[in-house]
Amino acid sequence: MLEVNFWIAVLAAGVVSFLLKFAGYVVPAGPLEEPRVRRVTAVLPAALLASLVVLQTFSTGRDLVLDARAAGLVVAVVALVCRAPFIVVVVLAAATAAGLRALGWG
Amino acid sequence: MTADAARSAVVRQGLSVAVATGLYGVSFGALSVTSGLSLWQTCVLSLLLFSGGSQFALIGVLGGGGTVGAAVAASSLLGVRNALYGVQLVPVMRPRGWRRVAVPQLTIDESTAVAVAQSTPELRRLGFWVTGLGVYGFWNLATLVGALAGNALGDPQRYGLDAAAAASFIALLWPRLRSREPVAIAVVGALVTTALVPVLPQGLPVVAAALVGSVVAWCWK
Numbered sequence: 617m618l619e620v621n622f623w624i625a626v627l628a629a630g631v632v633s634f635l636l637k638f639a640g641y642v643v644p645a646g647p648l649e650e651p652r653v654r655r656v657t658a659v660l661p662a663a664l665l666a667s668l669v670v671l672q673t674f675s676t677g678r679d680l681v682l683d684a685r686a687a688g689l690v691v692a693v694v695a696l697v698c699r700a701p702f703i704v705v706v707v708l709a710a711a712t713a714a715g716l717r718a719l720g721w722g
Numbered sequence: 723m724t725a726d727a728a729r730s731a732v733v734r735q736g737l738s739v740a741v742a743t744g745l746y747g748v749s750f751g752a753l754s755v756t757s758g759l760s761l762w763q764t765c766v767l768s769l770l771l772f773s774g775g776s777q778f779a780l781i782g783v784l785g786g787g788g789t790v791g792a793a794v795a796a797s798s799l800l801g802v803r804n805a806l807y808g809v810q811l812v813p814v815m816r817p818r819g820w821r822r823v824a825v826p827q828l829t830i831d832e833s834t835a836v837a838v839a840q841s842t843p844e845l846r847r848l849g850f851w852v853t854g855l856g857v858y859g860f861w862n863l864a865t866l867v868g869a870l871a872g873n874a875l876g877d878p879q880r881y882g883l884d885a886a887a888a889a890s891f892i893a894l895l896w897p898r899l900r901s902r903e904p905v906a907i908a909v910v911g912a913l914v915t916t917a918l919v920p921v922l923p924q925g926l927p928v929v930a931a932a933l934v935g936s937v938v939a940w941c942w943k
Binding site for chain 1: 742743745746748749758759760763766770771772775776778779780784786787790794797798799800801802803804805806807811815817822825827879880882884887889891892893894895896898899903904905908909910911912914916920927928931932934935936939940942
């Protein structure tokens with residue numbers, strides 16, 4: 617059942633993604649160029665990504681928790697401030713969480 | 723700069739973006755299989771959806787136990803910006819024939835960014851194709867490598883792969899936080915999510931954060 621649902625999600629998200637990309641090339645530019653619409657589309661990823669950061673760092677199911685992932689996030693932010701490349705940021709965060717867990721925390 | 727030198731500069735730029743972006747396909751592939759998707763589902767997702775943020779969002783919601791609807795909604799909302807890129811690229815690319823499918827599929831943050839940064843229409847088209855095709859190739863190859871590695875790893879938490887997912891999202895968010903408005907919207911998104919996680923079914927807090935963020939952006943100033 618899970619298998620089927622995951623396929624539905626993969627295919628549906630893929631089709632919607634293509635239609636959104638395609639739409640940019642065929643719709644009249646008018647409505648999309650409207651300043652307010654532009655502003656919403658420009659900042660929408662910020663709201664979503666911030667939400668995903670919170671979910672992935674501080675939630676387990678419907679519980680809010682503080683564990684080794686939070687330490688990983690702090691290290692990731694420090695790495696970003698130091699202008700580390702994407703892959704370095706990700707590896708440092710994973711290593712931090714893995715290290716803390718190996719020591720028995722989180 | 724001669725025309726040839728200008729062209730090879732664009733090619734170098736596009737390829738370095740392609741390699742750098744493609745590399746994090748490894749972490750996508752590994753996270754996807756540890757979130758419960760199969761190797762095939764993971765690879766089809768990268769081939770078909772081909773938009774990093776949307777892919778991470780989809781597996782994040784599914785892996786967290788969210789519904790198919792919530793996962794597709796979160797992923798699709800993150801893809802809305804690609805429509806806006808298309809609008810900017812119409813006069814540059816003017817896709818005809820088979821390109822009417824290929825050009826939109828390759829329209830992502832990176833190909834758009836490299837294309838619009840060039841000085842002539844010819845160099846913009848070159849930048850788009852080199853970056854778009856380059857990222858497509860590396861991203862899909864890296865996804866496969868990551869998915870195979872992820873399958874071999876065992877318990878993802880032992881390696882901190884859950885923290886790697888959180889770090890991926892903050893790294894995708896970081897370059898957007900250059901002015902007050904996106905920072906404010908990000909804070910609103912984070913607060914709405916924190917407040918709603920305990921009360922809404924899984925997957926819906928992301929959608930709610932996107933909706934509240936959009937309303938705030940609509941009403942800004």
